[in-house]
Amino acid sequence: MTTMTMKSIVLRAPRVWLGEIGSSVESGAVAISGGRVESVLRPGDPVPAGATVVDYPDCTILPGLVDAHVHLLFSALDTALADAIHDSDQTLILRGVANAQDELRCGVTTLRDCGGRGLLSLSLRDSVNAGIISGPRILASGAPITTTGGHLHFCDLEADGVDEVVKTTRRLCKAGVDFIKVMATGGGMTPGTNPRAPQYTTEELTAIVSEARRLGGRRVAAHCHATEGIVRAVDAGITTIEHCSWLHEKDGRDFRLEVVQRMVERGTYVVLTMGSERAAVKPESELTEAQRAAVKGWGEHLELQRRTVRGGVRFVAASDAGVARTFFREYPLTLEVMALLLEIPI
Template sequence: MQRLITAREVLAGPVGQRIKDGAVLIDGDTITAAGPREEIERAADDDALRSDHPRHAILPGLINCHVHLAFNCGQHVVDELRATDDSALLLGMAGRAQQALASGVTTVRDLGDRDGLVFQVRAAVERGELLGPRILAAGPPLTPPLGHCWFLGGEVDGPEAIRERIRRNAALGADVIKVMASGGSLTPESVSMREEQFGVAELKLIVREARDAGLPVAAHAHGSDSIAAATEAGVDTIEHCTWMRTGGEGHDRRDDVARAMVERGVRACVATPAKWREFMQVIGPASARNVVQRLRWMDDLGVPLITGTDAGVSHRSGFGDFVEALELYEHVGFPLERIIELATTGSATGIGQGDRIGRIAPGYAADLLVVEGDPLSDLAALREIRLVLTAGRVVPLP
């Protein structure tokens, strides 16, 4: 049966595409028409389910391009993950996915879980057994022996092990291959965040093998040398992209590498915690300034950006506070219309889904939300959710 939704305004996704007194017509899980209300009303069947929202805006569902459903947002996420059996972990992952969906996030890209359990969650959503967001998943991320997040099951040592891990992840149903190009804070016993875990030759091998499997590559990289190596290797997205000075203190924003990212279409997902204000207080004024300057600098140079929060890895990154994360871009100085585009159309394109999600247009998935107020005047309106649809299904709201 058709569903007709009308509103004061339809924000189709791309900057400038606003439809006053608009409507969206849905048939099953797909948008069939969007435009002025009177025009879309004429196209609707007489028995279409109708909902009217005269003080509201309709927009595409939001996209969080960097989450970890296996982590529980606690104070000791690694210990708690390792102490949790698979059945309990699956229940937690399902609950966190639903929390994201209720907040208006209709697509998540999971960039590392334990032993590929996320594929079971994704399958339950696709079968209709679990009402959850669209899930793109990497499975266990590639890392050296005892490297960053080794406990997720993706340790590799040498070319053959790299090939085998990628083949296994692809066989599990991976949508993307994740590689830990640098160290990270969750694994302090491995190399530091600033240091490389894989060289250019290994990263090129990973990219080749992933391409052979028809998959993109997302590279976790904090240090400037690991960012440079990942860019040279031809990865699709660089996660965190912190530009830490390798082998020293401070940061090393390298114009030549950033320009290479632009030329090769390598996108940056800074994955700053949703509670970025608290995070900035913890890291101190100098590092906080770098967070802002880094975003402005990459944007000024034309590095394409996508939105993500690293949800799950700490108490500062939950699954229901994505709008708070978007407020960082407002703090940096991005126009509100562009922020919404980044979190919808831009991110959909950046993760290879631009022909399916991220827009309100005929043929696109019926993933959308209705919010009270005007998010182009006040981003906080994105919290005033009145309706969420995922693949055309209505999501019960808290």
């Protein structure tokens, strides 16, 4: 987290959790200096001289949360698509500030912005880093690479064929993105695209990965709903598979254990974007008809996510905040739902 003032502070609470199972410190404290965590204090450890002590008698202190997949420029409203298309750059930037600060207030200190219009997310990142605004640390991809008319094409970065995707990757790296985001399949937010079909060939994805690595060792994240898109992304050396929905090309799901095994062998991560799954633990009165229908159909989806994780694939928690009904302020609920539905011990 970047703030505009830096001072020494000690936070005390009945419990300090260090981020691993069984790693709690009872009656502990966290010493912060210059905006950075210096140490965890155990009972009897001296408080640094001159530090301001703040007590949280009914709380647990834990490390800053990481939300590995958000869209800061999106509104999270039912009108999220129209807002992303029609709102001005100025409105998108102001929305991005508000959304980043919502994430910060609920404990997120690092996030990955996985796509929005142009290079606006880089301005947000740089403003946080410069202390102009407060917010989490932002890793920004800029606009996602997509095919002509492909998923999130309204973010203004369409590229077709090996030559175009290489040139586009070079432009993004020149602009200073932290990583590359590519839409390997269609998506539900963009009318006219097909989430069950790949958008890029393995050759095109491999070219993006190769160029990103050459230009600063950048990693590539691939939006993947269709199983064939997942296969191509893994074979191309993509670092993170976003969503990993295992959609069959025509209907239902198409889980492939051999692909899971390839992910394990290649060190591929899956980013589980489970923001919409919050609906499973919310009162039915707060849900739209579409959300109610989605909840009823999640059984197989969640079982395949469990099988992916149990197969040894390393996974990262994320919300996909910004898409309709997936609010930035609710990220802790996303983690609760992930642990509950995927049966992950905390």
